[in-house]
Amino acid sequence: MRRHHDLNRTLVRFTAFTLIELLVVISIIALLIALLLPALSRSRQSSRNLQCLNNQRQMMIAVNTYSNDNDEHLPFTGRDYPHFPVMDFFELGLRSYMASPLIGKETVVHCPNDEHEPGYWGAWWNGMYGPMTQSQHHTSVQSLVGTAIPEVVHYSYQWTYKMYHDVNPETGYIVAALRRYKVSEVRFPSNLVAMHCRGEVPSDPHQYENDPNFNGIFCGFIDGHAAYVEFAIMNPTQIGVYPNGSKNTDWTLWGVFGRDF
Ligand SMILES: [Zn+2]
Numbered sequence: 001m002r003r004h005h006d007l008n009r010t011l012v013r014f015t016a017f018t019l020i021e022l023l024v025v026i027s028i029i030a031l032l033i034a035l036l037l038p039a040l041s042r043s044r045q046s047s048r049n050l051q052c053l054n055n056q057r058q059m060m061i062a063v064n065t066y067s068n069d070n071d072e073h074l075p076f077t078g079r080d081y082p083h084f085p086v087m088d089f090f091e092l093g094l095r096s097y098m099a100s101p102l103i104g105k106e107t108v109v110h111c112p113n114d115e116h117e118p119g120y121w122g123a124w125w126n127g128m129y130g131p132m133t134q135s136q137h138h139t140s141v142q143s144l145v146g147t148a149i150p151e152v153v154h155y156s157y158q159w160t161y162k163m164y165h166d167v168n169p170e171t172g173y174i175v176a177a178l179r180r181y182k183v184s185e186v187r188f189p190s191n192l193v194a195m196h197c198r199g200e201v202p203s204d205p206h207q208y209e210n211d212p213n214f215n216g217i218f219c220g221f222i223d224g225h226a227a228y229v230e231f232a233i234m235n236p237t238q239i240g241v242y243p244n245g246s247k248n249t250d251w252t253l254w255g256v257f258g259r260d261f
Contacts, residue, residue, distance in 0.1 A: 048112040051111070051112050052112065052218045053218060053227065055108040055109070055110075055111060055156075056195055056218065056220030056226035057224065059108060059195065059220060060223075060224045061224060062097035062098045063075060063093075063194070063222070064183070067182075067183045071182075072183050073183075075094065077089075077093065080178060085160070089159045090109055109156065109157060111157070111199030111200070112199075113199040114156040114197075114200075116199070156199040157196065157198070158195065159194065160193060160250050160252075162174050162250060162256060163194055163255075164178060164179065165177065166255075167255040172238070172254040172255075172258065173238045173253070174238055174255050181256050186222045186256045187256070187259070188258070188259040190222075190225065192256065192259055193219040193220075193249040193260045197218040199218075200218065202214060215231055219249070229261060234249075234260050235260060237252050237253060237260075238251040239251040247260070
């Protein structure tokens with residue numbers, strides 16, 4: 001009888017203890033989650049950033065292979081902005097030089113940071129070039145490729161304007177005339193932003209100045225490397241700056257003969 005009583009007391013004490021302990025454990029777990037979540041999110045972010053840089057490295061390798069097959073010339077189709085830097089550049093210039101398919105989101109032409117709709121580029125140009133939906137992009141290049149391209153393609157990258165336009169020899173300003181350059185004409189291949197990613201750019205350009213995270217861009221270079229370049233180290237350009245003081249690498253002074261930083 002006494003033994004039975006002792007057992008009951010032990011059980012009660014034990015249950016009460018584990019309840020408190022459970023609460024402590026739960027709060028410790030909650031604390032750990034709160035501590036670890038931002039780190040996890042940062043780690044996912046940095047892996048997406050790495051993928052963006054890797055995409056650009058692969059594309060710059062394709063650009064170099066293209067130039068080997070084309071008398072050292074950089075990709076060029078003879079069509080002007082806005083066709084060339086997006087559809088023509090990838091479809092006509094690089095498609096046959098890239099192992100990755102260009103369809104869907106799992107491709108080298110799509111940055112994992114890019115959450116814009118596929119028609120993002122069209123939205124960007126809306127008003128200046130008329131509404132260009134994704135299918136209109138494809139229609140615009142079909143006649144050159146020879147076949148229909150019905151797939152939805154998420155292009156996140158841009159071949160900068162200066163890479164295929166002439167330069168005023170007196171002022172160093174980029175002019176409207178098209179010009180096809182050779183790789184060897186790029187004077188500072190590791191300091192000239194040939195390509196950059198728009199995946200990290202806020203959808204609304206008027207938000208740039210309010211976005212503390214938008215302080216640089218992921219860029220690809222003719223020498224084959226890719227890097228995040230902070231606007232703070234960039235040189236002033238012909239047109240100047242985005243609203244928050246960042247530089248527009250389309251308008252590098254002296255174009256391919258100049259340097260962005
Ligand atoms: Zn990116």
